[in-house]
Amino acid sequence: MIRDRERRDLAVMLAPYLVGLAALVVVPGxxxxxxxxxxxDLIRPATFAGLDNFRELARDAVFRTxxxxxxxxxxxxxxxxxxxxxxxxxxxxxxxRGVGAYRTAAYLPTVVPDVAYALLWLWLFNPLYxxxxxxxxxxxxxxxxWFTGLGATQAAVIIMSxxxxxxxxxxxxxxxxxxxxxxxxxxxxxxxxPWATFRRITLPLxxxxxxxxxxxxxxxxxxxTFVPALIVTGGGPPxxxxxxxxxxxxxxxxxxxxxxYAAAATVCMILVTAYIVLLQYRMVRRWRESFxx
Amino acid sequence: MSTAxxxxxxxxxxxxxxxxxxAPLVFMVxxxxxxxxxxxxxxxxxxxxxxxxxxxxxxxxxxxxxxxxLNSLVVVAAAVPLTVLCASxxxxxxxxxxxxxAGALVAVSLVALMVPLTALLVSRFAMFRxxxxxxxxxxxxxxxLMGTSPFYVLLFYWSFRRLPAELFEAxxxxxxxxxxxxxxxxxxxxxxxxxxxxxxxxxxxxxxFLDPLVYLFDERKFTVPLGLRxxxxxxxxxxxxxxxxxxxxxxxxxGALLYVQRxxxxxxxxxxxxxR
Numbered sequence: 430m431i432r433d434r435e436r437r438d439l440a441v442m443l444a445p446y447l448v449g450l451a452a453l454v455v456v457p458g459x460x461x462x463x464x465x466x467x468x469x470d471l472i473r474p475a476t477f478a479g480l481d482n483f484r485e486l487a488r489d490a491v492f493r494t495x496x497x498x499x500x501x502x503x504x505x506x507x508x509x510x511x512x513x514x515x516x517x518x519x520x521x522x523x524x525x526r527g528v529g530a531y532r533t534a535a536y537l538p539t540v541v542p543d544v545a546y547a548l549l550w551l552w553l554f555n556p557l558y559x560x561x562x563x564x565x566x567x568x569x570x571x572x573x574x575w576f577t578g579l580g581a582t583q584a585a586v587i588i589m590s591x592x593x594x595x596x597x598x599x600x601x602x603x604x605x606x607x608x609x610x611x612x613x614x615x616x617x618x619x620x621x622x623p624w625a626t627f628r629r630i631t632l633p634l635x636x637x638x639x640x641x642x643x644x645x646x647x648x649x650x651x652x653x654t655f656v657p658a659l660i661v662t663g664g665g666p667p668x669x670x671x672x673x674x675x676x677x678x679x680x681x682x683x684x685x686x687x688x689x690y691a692a693a694a695t696v697c698m699i700l701v702t703a704y705i706v707l708l709q710y711r712m713v714r715r716w717r718e719s720f721x722x
Numbered sequence: 723m724s725t726a727x728x729x730x731x732x733x734x735x736x737x738x739x740x741x742x743x744x745a746p747l748v749f750m751v752x753x754x755x756x757x758x759x760x761x762x763x764x765x766x767x768x769x770x771x772x773x774x775x776x777x778x779x780x781x782x783x784x785x786x787x788x789x790x791x792l793n794s795l796v797v798v799a800a801a802v803p804l805t806v807l808c809a810s811x812x813x814x815x816x817x818x819x820x821x822x823x824a825g826a827l828v829a830v831s832l833v834a835l836m837v838p839l840t841a842l843l844v845s846r847f848a849m850f851r852x853x854x855x856x857x858x859x860x861x862x863x864x865x866x867l868m869g870t871s872p873f874y875v876l877l878f879y880w881s882f883r884r885l886p887a888e889l890f891e892a893x894x895x896x897x898x899x900x901x902x903x904x905x906x907x908x909x910x911x912x913x914x915x916x917x918x919x920x921x922x923x924x925x926x927x928x929x930x931f932l933d934p935l936v937y938l939f940d941e942r943k944f945t946v947p948l949g950l951r952x953x954x955x956x957x958x959x960x961x962x963x964x965x966x967x968x969x970x971x972x973x974x975x976x977g978a979l980l981y982v983q984r985x986x987x988x989x990x991x992x993x994x995x996x997x998r
Contacts, residue, residue, distance in 0.1 A: 438900040439815040446812035446875060449868030453846065454834045460845035471851060520739060525732055529988040533980065534740035536987060537747060540975045542929035544947040545968035548954055549750045552961045560749045563766040592746060599986070645836065652838040656931060660951065675840040682844045683936060691844050699841055 461699075464692035471686060482693035492694060494669045495677040496701070498583070502673060503650045503705065506587045511643055514597035515635070519627075522605040532602070539595025547660035550589050554661070576662060579670045586657045586671055590650070597642050604638040605631070633717075640713040644706045651675060651698055674698045750972070754778070754965035777966035784956055784963070787970060789942070790949035797859050797945060798927050801866040805923040806916055809869030813878025814904045818890070828879070831872035839932060847936055861937040862930060862945070870926050874919045881912040914985045921982040925975045946971045 465482055469475035486492050521532050541549070553561045554575040562572040573581040612630050621629065654673035658664055662671040664680075674694065682691030752767070757774040781787060816824045850861045869875040885908065893903045909916060931947040938944055944952070950971050954964040 435900055439818055442811035442815040442900065442904070445808040445867045446869060449808070449865070450830065450834055450872070452849075453865060453868060454837055454842065457842040457845035457849060458837065460848065461841065464845060464848070469848075471848065517739065520735055523732070525729075527733070528736070529983065531736040531740045532987040533983040535743045536983070537976065537979065538743055540925050540929075540979045541747070541972050542947055542950075542975060543931045544929075544950045544954075545750075545971045548950065548964050548968045549746060551954075552753050552965055553746060553749060555961065557762040558961060560753070560766050563763065567765050592743065648836050648838050652840045655840060660954070678840060678844065683847075688844050688848060695841050695844060702838075 461692050461695050465696045467689045469688045482690050495672045495674050499674045506590050507646045510594045514594045514601045517598045518601035518605045536595040538592040543656040547656050551661050582670050590653050604635050608634050647705050754969045756962040758962050777962045781966045785949050785953045790944050790946045794945040797862050800863045801927045802923045804866040805870045806920050809874040810878045812875045816879045817882035834872045857939050862933050870923045881915045918982050918985045921978045
């Protein structure tokens with residue numbers, strides 16, 4: 430039968446994707462939750478520990494610090510990255526000669542391999558040799574103590590992440606290009622200035638996508654701190670200044686071989702992420718309601 | 723306002739932004755050309771003096787970058803074609819399914835897209851260890867089964883859905899099987915998307931650091947990012963040396979981006995994946 434044959438073909442074509450999703454996302458996701466209730470070091474068989482891992486996390490000062498650091502990172506990096514992506518998109522959405530080159534330039538840092546990118550910033554931030562402080566010094570500006578002061582080190586990790594906003598920029602660009610030009614003609618007939626145009630047309634029409642982008646950025650922020658923390662700052666300095674949740678999980682799992690404990694920290698990370706995304710969703714909904722009324 | 727000054731107004735901020743984003747990469751290259759052991763310069767220097775190319779051969783000598791490059795290329799050679807195949811298959815099948823099943827799969831893909839890798843790391847590792855696949859390249863290739871990222875599957879799905887439905891109806895009346903339609907009709911029509919996905923899969927696989935860090939122990943199996951990290955831990959203060967390594971690791975992905983940027987960053991809408 431033709432229909433059967435068709436169905437079989439489609440099943441074959443879908444199979445690798447579904448198998449991949451199940452084996453690499455669904456099952457590991459479920460295992461993470463299960464593992465958080467066990468003590469497991471990959472050598473001895475796992476023993477059931479109930480909620481012990483979570484109780485220990487609650488007492489663990491390093492965990493609390495890394496949770497706080499991660500939240501700080503999200504709080505500062507996500508709005509800056511989002512604003513940056515929108516600004517770039519508005520600046521570069523028009524068609525003019527050479528715009529492709531400008532867009533490509535803005536996208537370049539995003540594709541640099543994580544390790545190379547981390548090493549690059551290790552150099553840029555170097556207090557003695559680094560081009561950043563040399564430039565600031567030449568301009569007569571203060572030279573922050575990157576890698577020694579608490580605030581400066583955390584700011585360094587955020588600055589690093591801001592230059593890699595290419596994906597958000599791309600999405601914002603596509604969204605801006607979808608807005609019909611007639612709307613802008615209409616509002617310019619009304620005599621609205623650029624700020625009013627932005628507030629009444631561009632922002633509301635881009636808002637759904639931006640909300641999605643913000644949610645995605647929150648989720649990835651928890652991950653984006655891993656390589657910089659491991660390579661650039663080594664989790665400090667001062668001690669634990671840049672120990673973020675992913676580094677905490679990595680250290681406990683893969684260095685101390687406490688997989689159950691690491692899984693419990695992962696579960697906490699997932700729950701915190703979900704909570705922030707929920708808060709964001711509520712905020713955006715309220716803002717949109719206020720706009721419609 | 724005259725045309726000339728309007729053009730200038732359009733270009734000036736764009737130019738400033740572009741310079742800001744390119745500057746770090748320029749400093750990466752110039753830093754790699756500094757002679758090791760020189761005292762810090764007094765002012766920012768665009769080109770170090772003397773220009774020293776010696777850091778590159780030295781980096782290749784200290785860690786086996788050619789071998790790591792070869793390893794990375796083997797992984798890439800397996801992962802990229804598999805990604806394009808699996809992602810386009812899944813995207814095509816989704817575009818042929820009834821609306822509701824397709825919608826459910828899109829939702830599943832979006833959720834999967836939202837799960838951070840670090841959240842799965844511990845249990846994926848346990849799983850691959852039970853399968854005795856740690857310290858092999860399989861865990862690095864496995865994600866290409868799900869198109870490296872579900873986003874690439876969605877990209878194919880959206881592109882196939884934009885093709886006219888009559889086309890597929892005609893193929894069906896001709897008695898063509900979906901696999902044949904995919905190969906002979908659909909894929910040739912979405913070539914820019916396929917090229918872009920291939921390049922992004924290349925960039926993702928080439929740059930992947932977390933997976934090799936966790937799964938590979940044997941130094942001879944290392945990929946480029948791990949080699950780069952080894953280089954930077956040898957002598958953490960020899961900036962020119964590890965910047966030379968960083969430039970070597972970055973050059974291929976920059977080349978790849980410059981090659982595909984015309985598909986999605988150029989000014990002409992209608993030809994690329996973002997266009998209509």
